Amino acid sequence: MIRIQRLTKRIPGGPKILHEIDFEAYPGDFIAIKGSSGSGKSMFLKCLSLQEKWTSGKFKFDGVDVFESGLKGKLKVKREIAYLEEKPYLYPNKTALKNVIIGSVSQTPAWRRWTGMMRSDDYMGGMDMIEKRGLIDKAHQKAGTLSGGEQQRIAMARALVHGAKVIAVDEPVTGLDPHTAEDVLKELKHLCTEQGVIVVAVLHQGDWAERFADRIIGLNKGEIVIDIRGRRMTEREKRLLD
Numbered sequence: 001m002i003r004i005q006r007l008t009k010r011i012p013g014g015p016k017i018l019h020e021i022d023f024e025a026y027p028g029d030f031i032a033i034k035g036s037s038g039s040g041k042s043m044f045l046k047c048l049s050l051q052e053k054w055t056s057g058k059f060k061f062d063g064v065d066v067f068e069s070g071l072k073g074k075l076k077v078k079r080e081i082a083y084l085e086e087k088p089y090l091y092p093n094k095t096a097l098k099n100v101i102i103g104s105v106s107q108t109p110a111w112r113r114w115t116g117m118m119r120s121d122d123y124m125g126g127m128d129m130i131e132k133r134g135l136i137d138k139a140h141q142k143a144g145t146l147s148g149g150e151q152q153r154i155a156m157a158r159a160l161v162h163g164a165k166v167i168a169v170d171e172p173v174t175g176l177d178p179h180t181a182e183d184v185l186k187e188l189k190h191l192c193t194e195q196g197v198i199v200v201a202v203l204h205q206g207d208w209a210e211r212f213a214d215r216i217i218g219l220n221k222g223e224i225v226i227d228i229r230g231r232r233m234t235e236r237e238k239r240l241l242d
């Protein structure tokens with residue numbers, strides 16, 4: 001479970017980008033973040049996954065007070081809250097499978113990195129995760145040749161192999177055709193309902209948030225202006241995001 005209280009982010013010597021954000025999420029939640037350009041959506045995901053330092057606020061994750069528990073709490077967040085950018089970084093010349101298992105604990109010994117050899121349990125775990133994403137026939141294809149939707153799913157598989165319990169994903173369907181976008185969102189929804197993963201997704205365009213999310217949070221100038229159950233938004237609510 002995640003509990004954030006009064007998260008504030010200010011760029012040193014610059015403007016306040018997030019202002020006193022309160023946020024809670026429970027296993028299995030699919031939460032969409034909406035808001036116009038510059039409203040702080042990406043910054044929120046980056047603060048949630050500790051890619052960005054907070055200016056102030058309290059952060060509890062799975063009962064651990066992240067900032068009170070020192071390095072241990074921060075490492076737990078970095079390990080278990082995966083941040084996926086709009087165009088997730090994959091090694092283009094490595095296979096989809098290598099991208100999924102790269103950096104996993106049993107891969108770490110230097111001689112494995114030098115020789116490129118995988119342990120059989122890495123191989124099986126990676127293949128299993130890729131199969132569950134419906135990409136088994138792409139496992140040995142170079143990641144740089146995969147489509148945008150396939151790359152998103154490989155990035156998800158990598159996060160899950162590495163033990164992610166929360167996926168904070170920025171614009172996962174931007175630039176995808178509607179059919180592929182729907183597949184990616186179904187996949188994320190499935191992770192919530194079947195595995196209790198928490199998904200926090202920036203889904204500003206179209207009606208994807210209304211169709212897939214359990215909750216919709218709307219940001220305007222770094223403040224929460226809407227926090228509703230996933231449903232069709234009213235015209236008044238939409239105006240609050242402008």
Ligand SMILES: Nc1ncnc2c1ncn2[C@@H]1O[C@H](COP(=O)(O)OP(=O)(O)OP(=O)(O)O)[C@@H](O)[C@H]1O
Nearest residue numbers: 011014017035036037038039040041042043044204
């Ligand atoms: N490192 C930084 N230094 C200064 N300003 C920043 C920095 N990072 C973000 N900002 C500003 O903070 C605001 C929020 O940025 P953010 O990327 O979170 O917006 P967003 O809602 O994700 O926008 P978009 O939909 O266009 O991606 C923007 O005005 C941006 O210019």
